Amino acid sequence: MTWNNARQWLQTLVSFDTTSRNSNLALIACVHEALAGLGVQAELMHSPDGGKANLFASLPAQGGGTQGGIVLSGHTDVVPVDGQDWDSDPFTLVEHEGRLYGRGSADMKGFIATALALVPEFLAMPRARPLHLALSYDEEVGCVGAPVMIHALKQRGARFDGCVVGEPTGMQVVVAHKGIQLYRCRVHGRAAHSSLTPRGCNAIEHAARLICRIRDLADEFKASGPYDECYDVPFTTMTTNQIHGGIAVNTIPDLCEFAYEFRNLPGMPGAAIQGRIEAYVRDELLPRMQGEYADARIELEARAGAPALEAAEEAAITQLVRALTADQGRRKVGYGTEAGLFQGAGIPTVVCGPGSIEQAHKPNEFVELSQLAACERFLRGLGRSL
Numbered sequence: 001m002t003w004n005n006a007r008q009w010l011q012t013l014v015s016f017d018t019t020s021r022n023s024n025l026a027l028i029a030c031v032h033e034a035l036a037g038l039g040v041q042a043e044l045m046h047s048p049d050g051g052k053a054n055l056f057a058s059l060p061a062q063g064g065g066t067q068g069g070i071v072l073s074g075h076t077d078v079v080p081v082d083g084q085d086w087d088s089d090p091f092t093l094v095e096h097e098g099r100l101y102g103r104g105s106a107d108m109k110g111f112i113a114t115a116l117a118l119v120p121e122f123l124a125m126p127r128a129r130p131l132h133l134a135l136s137y138d139e140e141v142g143c144v145g146a147p148v149m150i151h152a153l154k155q156r157g158a159r160f161d162g163c164v165v166g167e168p169t170g171m172q173v174v175v176a177h178k179g180i181q182l183y184r185c186r187v188h189g190r191a192a193h194s195s196l197t198p199r200g201c202n203a204i205e206h207a208a209r210l211i212c213r214i215r216d217l218a219d220e221f222k223a224s225g226p227y228d229e230c231y232d233v234p235f236t237t238m239t240t241n242q243i244h245g246g247i248a249v250n251t252i253p254d255l256c257e258f259a260y261e262f263r264n265l266p267g268m269p270g271a272a273i274q275g276r277i278e279a280y281v282r283d284e285l286l287p288r289m290q291g292e293y294a295d296a297r298i299e300l301e302a303r304a305g306a307p308a309l310e311a312a313e314e315a316a317i318t319q320l321v322r323a324l325t326a327d328q329g330r331r332k333v334g335y336g337t338e339a340g341l342f343q344g345a346g347i348p349t350v351v352c353g354p355g356s357i358e359q360a361h362k363p364n365e366f367v368e369l370s371q372l373a374a375c376e377r378f379l380r381g382l383g384r385s386l
Helices: 005-014 024-035 106-117 119-124 145-155 195-197 204-222 270-292 314-327 339-344 369-385
Strands: 042-045 053-061 070-074 095-096 097-103 133-135 161-167 173-178 179-188 237-245 254-266 295-307 330-332 350-351 366-368
Touching: 005 106, 005 369, 024 042, 024 053, 042 145, 053 119, 053 145, 053 339, 070 106, 070 145, 070 339, 097 106, 106 119, 106 133, 106 369, 119 369, 133 145, 145 339, 161 314, 161 339, 179 204, 179 270, 204 237, 204 254, 204 270, 254 270, 270 295, 270 339, 314 350, 314 369, 330 350, 339 350, 366 369
Parallel strands: 070 133, 070 161, 161 350, 173 330
Antiparallel strands: 042 053, 053 133, 095 097, 097 366, 173 350, 179 254, 179 295, 237 254
16 A cells, blocks of 8 residues: 555545445455554444444644544445446546546545545644544444444543544535434334225324325425525425335235435424424324224334534634635535534534535546545645644
């Protein structure tokens, strides 16, 4: 491995198929070994089943201190390529006309590769404060890994001055994003022959009532706000995106399952939104079902989620990233990141990284070489500021 070559690092990282359904341990082991070769100790925080891991490494300040400083954060997992029409092997980096193609090249192994390529320079800099690398697992399926890492860091009393989450923003500063919450609902009724309808309790029909209630709430937020016009979609959204139920056309279904999500504006607590759904289930829908079948029940399960981000303009990390990118725009995005988790742990955080979110999750995903070069200049300047 040539340490100071971001392209080579990206080629290595892309070659690991870290689709969220797979383990990321091979990638983590590669990074861990490379850091150890430079004398950098890294801590691994494994998933509960041991099949995945976060990696956290500190590049100490001059004198050896590891408290304070700035965290560079990136997730190691990628989304599936199933059913996508790629022009090349998605797990082999291909260069063409100034672009590097491969799954995760933009989202977000390009940022990780650039940070890793600069580690020798970071170590040689006479920094008064440390720099930290935080690589997580399972961001793409609901920010599952980062909370494990953040909890471990808090338990040992670690303190940080700021964090940069390197999601693809075109090297522009993103100061806010919506929160996201994912839920699964199971509606349990009673099966019966469809000619004997009163003897059953139709799980699909009652699930439909709840789905319509979710849509009513979505329409309310669209019509009445609150609003923030800095977002492409300036209000909180709610959608039902998957549903399954029934076993035959002549059988009253006893089970219907569906998944829904909402993306809430900062300042609009997700718990309050979910509370309205739970109140409807408890006070209206479930009593109606149990009037038909006493043992009817509805289960609501939180599957994943991440809090919204609203960075403080006066925070030192916000001002530093703005200065290094010469960007004073006030950008807010609808997609979620791990930034809200770091912010919620008391670490001022912004989002800034190479590539375009428009390339993320698509076939022929790419990052431009010019974006990696811009990221390199940015990270080098950040290191020198410490």
